[in-house]
Amino acid sequence: MDEVDVIVQDEGVETEHHRHMRAALELAIEAHSVGEVPVGCIFVYEPSGEIIGKGRNRTNESLNGTRHAEFEAIDMILSQEKYRTLAQDSSLNFWKDVALYVTIEPCVMCASALRQLGIGKVYFGAGNDRFGGNGSVFHIHKDDNLPHSTYFSEGGYYRSEAIMVLRKFYVGENTNAPEPKKKKHRVLKEEL
Amino acid sequence: MLIQVLPDAEIKPLETAIKLEIVLCQASKISFEDLAKLVDQAGLAEMITPRIHGIPMNPPLTRNQFEIWKMAWPTSFREDTNRHPEIPPAEEEAILGHMRYAWEQTIEARTSGELPIVAVIVDPSTQKVLATTRDTRCSTKHILNHAVMNCVEAVAKREREACKSHSPHHHHQHFHELVAQQEESEIASSLVAAEDLDTSPICGEKRKDHPDSSMGDSLSSDAINIYNNKKQAVESSDRQDGYSEDQDQEDSTSSSRPKKAYLCTGYDVYLTHEPCVMCSMALVHSRVGRVFYTIPIAASGGLGSVHKIHSHSNLNHHFFVYQQVGYQDAATWSGGDSTAAALENENIDC
Numbered sequence: 001m002d003e004v005d006v007i008v009q010d011e012g013v014e015t016e017h018h019r020h021m022r023a024a025l026e027l028a029i030e031a032h033s034v035g036e037v038p039v040g041c042i043f044v045y046e047p048s049g050e051i052i053g054k055g056r057n058r059t060n061e062s063l064n065g066t067r068h069a070e071f072e073a074i075d076m077i078l079s080q081e082k083y084r085t086l087a088q089d090s091s092l093n094f095w096k097d098v099a100l101y102v103t104i105e106p107c108v109m110c111a112s113a114l115r116q117l118g119i120g121k122v123y124f125g126a127g128n129d130r131f132g133g134n135g136s137v138f139h140i141h142k143d144d145n146l147p148h149s150t151y152f153s154e155g156g157y158y159r160s161e162a163i164m165v166l167r168k169f170y171v172g173e174n175t176n177a178p179e180p181k182k183k184k185h186r187v188l189k190e191e192l
Numbered sequence: 193m194l195i196q197v198l199p200d201a202e203i204k205p206l207e208t209a210i211k212l213e214i215v216l217c218q219a220s221k222i223s224f225e226d227l228a229k230l231v232d233q234a235g236l237a238e239m240i241t242p243r244i245h246g247i248p249m250n251p252p253l254t255r256n257q258f259e260i261w262k263m264a265w266p267t268s269f270r271e272d273t274n275r276h277p278e279i280p281p282a283e284e285e286a287i288l289g290h291m292r293y294a295w296e297q298t299i300e301a302r303t304s305g306e307l308p309i310v311a312v313i314v315d316p317s318t319q320k321v322l323a324t325t326r327d328t329r330c331s332t333k334h335i336l337n338h339a340v341m342n343c344v345e346a347v348a349k350r351e352r353e354a355c356k357s358h359s360p361h362h363h364h365q366h367f368h369e370l371v372a373q374q375e376e377s378e379i380a381s382s383l384v385a386a387e388d389l390d391t392s393p394i395c396g397e398k399r400k401d402h403p404d405s406s407m408g409d410s411l412s413s414d415a416i417n418i419y420n421n422k423k424q425a426v427e428s429s430d431r432q433d434g435y436s437e438d439q440d441q442e443d444s445t446s447s448s449r450p451k452k453a454y455l456c457t458g459y460d461v462y463l464t465h466e467p468c469v470m471c472s473m474a475l476v477h478s479r480v481g482r483v484f485y486t487i488p489i490a491a492s493g494g495l496g497s498v499h500k501i502h503s504h505s506n507l508n509h510h511f512f513v514y515q516q517v518g519y520q521d522a523a524t525w526s527g528g529d530s531t532a533a534a535l536e537n538e539n540i541d542c
Binding site for chain 2: 062063064065066071074075078084087088107108109110111112113116117129130131133137138140143145146147148
C-alpha cells in the first residue's frame with residue numbers, strides 16, 4: 001500500500017465505525033457465498049444513523065465489471081423516490097451527511113463516483129494496491145485537480161477481517177463451474 | 193570466462209548440426225584478440241568463431257521496431273499507451289463513420305433534455321455496433337448515469353440475454369469461473385497471498401489466453417488476429433439478435449464463447465466527449481481495446497486531460513486512446529449545434 005490518509009489500528013475497541021464495518025463485512029460474506037468477489041458496503045445517513053443503502057459485488061451475475069458494491073448500494077438508494085428527491089435538491093447537500101463503510105478501499109471508478117455524488121465520509125477496511133482510488137494508486141478523494149469537493153477518507157477498520165474474507169474466496173473452489181478446478185495447492189495464509 | 197569452467201567432457205561436437213549461439217560477454221569487456229586467444233587455449237577454435245553482434249540497447253517503442261529488432265535479439269514488446277497513436281489509414285473511414293454516428297445521436301439527446309453526450313461500443317472485428325447509449329443523468333435523476341456507464345451496461349445486458357437464450361446454465365457458470373479468475377488478478381494482489389496467484393496453473397492458462405495480459409510478453413500481431421477471428425466466429429454464432437449473421441462462421445467455437453467475450457474485451461469505444469475518471473476506470477474494468485473521443489474535457493477528463501487512466505503503470509489493463517477524432521466535423525455532424533462542443537470548457541464530468 002502506497003499511502004492511505006489514516007490507518008486505524010484495530011485495538012479491540014468496538015466503535016460505531018467498527019459496528020458499521022461489521023455490517024459491510026456481512027455483505028462481503030454474502031457475496032462470497034454466491035461466488036462473487038467478497039466486497040461489501042453500507043451507506044449510513046449520519047444525522048439519523050440509519051443505514052440507507054447496502055451493496056456487495058455483483059460483477060459475475062451482471063456480467064458487468066462495473067457492478068461493484070458501492071454502485072449496487074448507490075443505485076439502491078437512488079431507486080427510492082425519497083432519496084432521489086433529496087439528492088436532487090442541491091441546497092440540501094444530502095450526500096454530505098452520508099458516510100460509506102466498505103470492506104476494501106474504493107477503486108478509482110468508485111472513488112470518482114463518490115466524489116461526483118458529493119459524499120461526506122468514506123471508511124474502508126483494507127487498502128487496494130491494484131486500483132485503489134483513495135490513496136493506494138490514485139488520490140481521487142483529495143485530488144485538487146478534479147471538480148467537486150474532496151472528501152474525508154480513512155482506512156483500517158477490520159482490515160484483517162476484510163482481507164481474510166477475500167483470501168477465503170480465492171483459495172475456495174468455485175462449485176458453480178462445470179468442471180471445478182481443484183485448488184489444492186492453495187493454502188489459506190493466516191498471517192497478515 | 194564461461195569457456196574456462198566448462199569441463200572438457202561436455203564439449204564434444206554434436207552429431208546433428210545444431211547451431212548453438214552463446215552470449216559470452218559485452219564486446220567492450222574484452223578485446224576480440226584476447227577472446228580468440230581464450231577460445232584457442234580451451235581447444236575450441238575449430239568449433240567456435242566468436243563474432244560481435246549488435247543488439248538493441250533500449251526496448252522497442254513501436255511495433256515496427258519490435259518486428260525488426262526481434263530478429264537481432266529476443267525482445268518483448270508492450271505497446272506504449274502513453275503515446276498518442278495515429279489512426280491507421282486503412283481504418284480511418286470506418287472510425288470516422290462510427291464517430292459521425294455517435295455525434296448524430298446527440299441531436300436526439302438534446303431534444304429530449306439530456307446532456308448531448310453519447311457512447312458507442314463497436315466490435316472491431318466485424319465493425320458491428322453493439323451498443324449506443326447517451327447520458328441519462330437528467331431523466332433518471334441519477335448523476336452517475338453517464339453515457340459510458342450506460343453503454344457498458346448495455347453490452348452486459350446483451351451478454352446476459354445471449355446467455356439466457358443459449359444454453360443458460362453452461363455459459364453462465366463457465367463465465368462465473370472466468371470472472372472469478374479475472375478478478376483475482378485484479379483485486380489487491382497484496383491482500384491475496386502472492387504465491388497463490390503466481391503458481392496457479394489456472395491463472396497461467398488464463399494469462400496465456402487473455403489478449404491484453406499476453407501483450408506484455410512477445411505477443412505477435414498474429415496472435416491478436418487469431419484472437420479477433422475467434423471472437424468474431426464466436427460472436428456471429430452466438431448472437432441472437434441479428435447483429436451479426438455471418439452464417440459461414442463455424443459453430444464449433446461457440447462453446448468457448450464466454451471465455452472470449454469477457455466483458456468488453458477488445459471492443460472499440462466511440463465517445464463524443466472525454467470520459468470522467470469514473471467512466472475511464474469503468475473502461476479499464478471492462479477491458480476495452482481502444483477508445484476514440486472528440487472533445488477533450490480539461491476540467492475532469494480521465495483519458496489525457498487530468499489523468500491518464502488508460503496508461504497508468506499500476507493499473508492492470510491499458511488501452512489506446514485517440515483524441516480529438518472528428519474534432520473539425522463534430523458540429524456539422526450534430527446538426528450545427530454548439531452545445532456539445534461547449535462542454536469542453538465546462539466544469540462537468542462526462
